[in-house]
Amino acid sequence: MxxxxxxxxxxxxxxxxxxxxxxxxxxxxAAHPAPRRLGRAAGHDAHGVDPAAEERRLLEALAVAAAELESLARETAERAGPDIGGIFEAQAMFARDPGIVEPAIAAIREGAAAEEAIDRVAAEQAEALAGVDDPYFRERAADLRDVGRRVLDRLMGRSQPDLxxxxxxxxxxxxxxxxxxxxxxxxxxxxxxxxxxxxxxxxxxxxxxxxxxxxxxxxxxxxxxxxxxxxxxxxxxxxxxxxxxxxxxxxxxxxNERPAMAAGAGAPASWSPGAPLPLGIRIEANVGSVAEAEQAAEAGADGIGLVRTELMFLGRTIAPGVNEQRALYRRILDAMGGRPVVFRTLDVGGDKPAGFEPGDPEANPALGVRGIRLGLRRPELLETQLRALLEAAAGRELRVLIPMVSTFEEVRQARTALDRAAAAARTAGADIATEVRFGVMIEVPAAALVVDSLAPEVDFFSIGTNDLVQYTIAADRTNAALADLATPDQPALLRLIGMVCRAAEQFGRPVGVCGEAAADPEIASLLAGLGVTELSVAPRSVARIRAAVATFDPETVRAAAAEALAAPTAARVREIARAGYARTAASVAEG
The missing domain is CATH 3.50.30.10 (Phosphohistidine domain)
Incomplete structure (x- = not known):
């Protein structure tokens, strides 16, 4: 063809x-219903379901899942080799494993529906495996979760396409x-x-x-x-x-796809990797996995400006526990070898629905119960994560970032939750971080407008430009038809960032930007001129942005930023940014 x-x-x-x-x-x-979680009375649940019938349903679903996986293992082993077939062979073994089947049956006899039983047992066993600091056990944890989802789908009468x-x-x-x-x-x-x-x-x-x-x-x-x-x-x-x-x-x-740019490529000849950058700017990385943290370290990032912790737990129907989270966060800290790491607490909701937090349907999830709003309504969820973070950073500094902050009260309540988590860890005899730096995200215009009140309560700010422009311009970031509006060169966005930087400077609080704007060299030059001191980008962009920032002339970027603050349109902001970036690069080259 x-x-x-x-x-x-x-x-x-x-x-x-x-x-x-x-x-x-x-x-x-997110459209699938949550597993049934039913109470029981006199040998039947509240809806008259017989526990014996639930047990039969579970055993039948497990048997079918095991047979499907065994067939898939044989087929893929023949056509793609034993390594690929082994993935499904391991999953089939889990579907027949007494260590999974027997606890699930016991849960049914104690009052759980079949769906809840397999969902809970698979999650608990997977967490135990994931909590072991060994790649083999982490892979088996992923296999076990896949089996749990397969059995749950069959019990709930829903079909998922093979991926x-x-x-x-x-x-x-x-x-x-x-x-x-x-x-x-x-x-x-x-x-x-x-x-x-x-x-x-x-x-x-x-x-x-x-x-x-x-x-x-x-x-x-x-x-x-x-x-x-x-x-x-x-x-x-x-x-x-x-x-x-x-x-x-x-x-x-x-x-033969071309490898990523080497550290320092494109920078002026007088600059070398590791040398201080103009205006004291640090180039950090946004990550959502251990693999990305390792890439950030290899790329020479000065630290991690944003760990999107929720991305590690999407698709779960049971919230992750302390052990699994602690092991995962520790691996990220270890990957960075002592460089600072900022962990954002769970930011689920909007276009990141969490199976373990189904909640009530919301007409507009982006404006609903997400970020710290969810954490404060589900304190056990927030405090479990905070405790895991504190224990993961035992003997080290911990940096915690609170998402979707809108009010002063939310900041105070989040700090109280952190104190409770620390107390719980100490009561359990666990060592915790020696120092905690507490920051908030500025991604809601309300927070930017009261940043002078928030500054005394926090140690640093991180501006999430993706959401801040979405809420400021009222343009859904996931709607491709509005992509021309949800851009980082909007005048209103720059003015809010300038407001945050001025207030933060008065209190000696550093300001980072962890949205996509930080990866745009022209816009990054305006951010630097406004007073942003940390740019956090995808690991693959670290070297490129470091090279761009190395060309920044302080006077030129400050003048361009001041001019951009008065610009009436996004097009004019972009013109100023482009011209300013070109001037600063040229002045450094001439120097």
Whole structure:
């Protein structure tokens, strides 16, 4: 067939070769009902369900799941080799493991529905495995969660598409759209990329894909359709292209994708990696996984400005416990070798629904119970995480960042929760962090407007430009049709950032930016001129932004920022940013 190139937007860089697997959709894990959790009385639950019947349902679902997985293991082993087949063989063993089956049956006899029993037992056993600091056990934890989801789907009468080809050929998954939790469930060994008809680069599905290193192309529109199912494709996430029926040159280019820019590439000759940057700016990384933390360290990041902790737990139906969280956070701290790491507490809600927090349907989730609002309404969820963070950082400094802050009262209440978590850890005899730095995110205009009141209560600020522009401009960040509005060069956004920087300076509080704006050299020059001292970007962008910042001339970027604050339009802001960045780069080159 003729080679065809579909062009969309870059969602996550990287290239992959495989066969397209059409999933239909949109995939939406949040739309599924939560597992039944029923009380019982006199041998029956409140709805008259017989425990013996629940036990039979569970055993039948486990047997079917085991048989499906054993068949899949044989098929993939024959076609793709024993390593791929071994993934499903291990899962089949879990479905028959007495260590899983017997506790689930016991839970039913104690009053749980079959759905709740397998959901809870699989989560508890997986957490125990994930809490062991060993890669083998972490892989088995992922397998066990997959088995739990498979059995739960069968019990609840819902079907999920296989996110792989049964013959083991790498799949390029294709769908109209996808939830972040669905992306989190992808097994990289079986999937080489993801192509979507819709989606936005600043949406959380794209952020999860970048965290997992999955190439992603967005916004392909009607050109991506079911008629392409099972066609040979090459995906180029960096260029935003999907090539159908690629030629040999396309395949070679995907195989030999150019490595990331080396540290310091493009910087002036007088500058060397590790040298202080103009205006004392630090280049840090945004991460959502241990792998990304390792990439950040290799890229020479000065630290991690944002750990998106919620991305590690999407797709779960049971909230993660202390042991699993502690082990994961410790690995991230270890990866950075003593460089500062900022952990944002769980920020679920909006386009990041959490299966373990189904809640009531909200007409507008982006304006609903998310971030610290959820944490304060579910104190056990927030304090479990804070305790895990405190224990993970035992003997070290801990930096905690609170998301979606709108009011002074929320800051005070979050600090109180941190104190309670520390007390709980000490009562349990655990060692905790020797020093805690407490920060808040500025992503709601209300917080920016009262930042002078918040500053005495916190140690640092982090501006999330993706959400701040969304709420300031009233433009959904996930709506591709509004992408021209949700941009970092909006005058209103710059004025809010300037307000935050001025108030923070009065109290000696550093200000970082962890949104996509930090990765734009032209906008970054304005941020530096406004007083931002930390730019946190994706690991792959660390070297590029460090090289750009090395060219900043303090007087030039401050003058450009002052001019931009008076600009009436986004187009004019961009003109000023472009001209200022060009001038500062030229002045450094001449010097």
């Amino acid at each position: 003729a080679r065809t190139v579909l062009t969309g937007q870059s969602g996550s860089p990287g290239a992959g070769i495989g066969r397209l697997l059409w999933l239909g959709g949109p995939l939406n894990g 792989h080809h049964r013959d083991g050929t790498p799949a390029i998954l294709a769908a109209p759209d996808v939830d972040p939790s669905q992306v989190a469930g992808i097994r990289p060994g079986l999937v080489a990329g993801l192509a979507l008809a819709a989606g936005a680069p600043n949406g959380h599905a794209a952020i999860v894909a970048r965290a997992l290193g999955i190439p992603l192309v967005l916004g392909l529109g009607a050109a991506l359709h079911v008629g392409l199912d099972r066609r040979s494709v090459v995906i180029d996430g960096g260029a935003g292209r999907l090539i159908v029926d690629p030629d040999p040159d396309d395949r070679k280019a995907a195989t």
